[in-house]
Amino acid sequence: MSLPGFIDTYKTLIATPSISSTDTSWDQSNQDVINNLATWFESLGFKVAVTEVPDVPGKYNLVATLGQGEGGLLLAGHTDTVPYDEGQWSKDPFKLTEEGNKLYGLGSIDMKGFFAFILEALKQMDISKLDKPLRILATADEETTMAGARDIAARQSIKPEYAVIGEPTGLVPVFMHKGHMSEGIRITGRSGHSSDPKNGLNAIEIMHKVLAELLKVQQIFKDKYNSPHFEVPAPTLNFGHIHGGDSPNRICGCCELHIDMRPIPGVSTDELFITLKTALAEIDKAYPGAIDIFHLHEPIPAYECCATSELVKVAEALSGHQAEAVNYCTEAPFIQQLGCDTIVMGPGHIAQAHQPDEYLDLSFVTPTTELLKNLIQRFCNSAQAN
Structure with missing residues (x-):
């Protein structure tokens, strides 16, 4: 099958509700999002494994792998969103709206939209030349229990050398954050x-x-x-x-x-x-x-990646930003348990996350796509390594 274009991919992701909440009246399965991602990555030649998260019926993780063995790069994100304040959104949260050089929609930056960027970067590359594994991880319930990332850490079924989690950091590398x-x-x-x-x-x-x-x-x-x-x-x-x-x-x-x-x-x-x-x-x-x-939920530990890690230094050079610490938390401490150097870096700003009229500024499209292409080349192609 031919992959949809960038905007159409975004539209499909936003139009597929995947709210996670401790309030059962809000909580939804992420299966439809996972199924779409599985189809898209399989069409690019990835081997896809989908697993139901233990003790959380209707919640699924996806690992898509290109190549074999250990090492290489993991690009990670979560497929769920927070609930929304219906009376405060001026737009339909499940319909991608392009207006004023912005893409509005629930999950546009936090963070289903990140998968559209990954797919766009891969479409622009000759991925047949990659000789180290590239993996894509899509998790469930990051916004509540982080059950998806906890399960991936417990399984230890993948062993990347480096991982990038595409939360909205304004493309600034984050090497440290607090727990929760x-x-x-x-x-x-x-x-x-x-x-x-x-x-x-x-x-x-x-x-x-x-x-x-x-x-x-x-x-x-x-x-x-x-x-x-x-x-x-x-x-x-x-x-x-x-x-x-x-x-x-x-x-x-x-x-x-x-x-x-x-x-x-x-x-x-x-x-x-x-x-x-x-x-x-x-x-x-x-x-x-x-x-x-x-x-109220299992504690989430603080996270830190060595500031002199090759991943941090490469991310700083590619992004033009010095790595920093942030007060919020992500799935990084669990992804790091796979034994990989891990950073958080993605399009959009955290200030727009969990807010009515969540949006991605379109000025992020080209730099994010180029950044992902460069990261993939750097860590999945031996010819690009120092």
């Missing part, structure tokens, strides 16, 4: 009539004590840890959601807080979680059985 932890703290008290406080145990009052201790933990993070590579140099602790009680004339029987913590490289997720539990130990002792601390 979402934790829940639930206080279970004892409800009762508000006219007599001694007949109950007010969960909101206990949560007030918890919040006071967590504010101290924020300061501990600032005092104990520091990485000058980041704009925000210390791990952060954010109060994101709290809910408790149901009526002003009832003693609150349950209160729940959700927090976000972001470890820096060199600081494990376990270390931050232990710091959290230690800070609340005295309250736990004072109110036995009242405090439950739990993961």
Whole structure:
């Protein structure tokens, strides 16, 4: 079959919903996106393997391979998107709209559109001359649990030497980012009539004590840890959601807080979680059985690639940008578990991600396509190596 053109490929990807969400009313399968990618890469001569992600029905990963053996280059991206704010989009999120030198659509930069760039680069190359393996990885559920990337890391079925994840970095190489932890703290008290406080145990009052201790933990993070590579140099602790009680004339029987913590490289997720539990130990002792601390999802560790890696240096030279660290997180720590040097670099800007009217500026089309062609030549063609 003949491959669709760049814009038509983009249109198909955007028109195929693949939202992942912890809210089941939003959550969707990514199978149709994977099937389209499988067809397109097979038409270019890639061997395609599609696997269902364990314990996540309807969610699939794809690995497309050109060549044999280990080493070479992996180009990676996720096939899911976040939900969208229907009332805030001025355009149909599932219809690619070209306007004002921009391509609008859900997933245009975060990040289904990256696969259209890969296909466009491959169409412009003589891939028969590549003598090292080129692999394309398309994962599921990056926006929630990262289950797809975790499964790829666990399988260890591919062994690239280098990997590039095409998240929207403005084509600036990213060699380091923070991790991500979402934790829940639930206080279970004892409800009762508000006219007599001694007949109950007010969960909101206990949560007030918890919040006071967590504010101290924020300061501990600032005092104990520091990485000058980041704009925000210390791990952060954010109060994101709290809910408790149901009526002003009832003693609150349950209160729940959700927090976000972001470890820096060199600081494990376990270390931050232990710091959290230690800070609340005295309250736990004072109110036995009242405090439950739990993961809202499995923690995502921080990631770092050696700044002097050949991949980093080549990416800096090709992009014209010095590699940098960012505060958000990606699938990089899991891809890196395959044993490959890994960077994050792709078209679009993170400021447009997760926003109404998400868009790709068309000024990225030529430089991104050329960048991918050069990376593929550099790491999949022995004649191009130093």
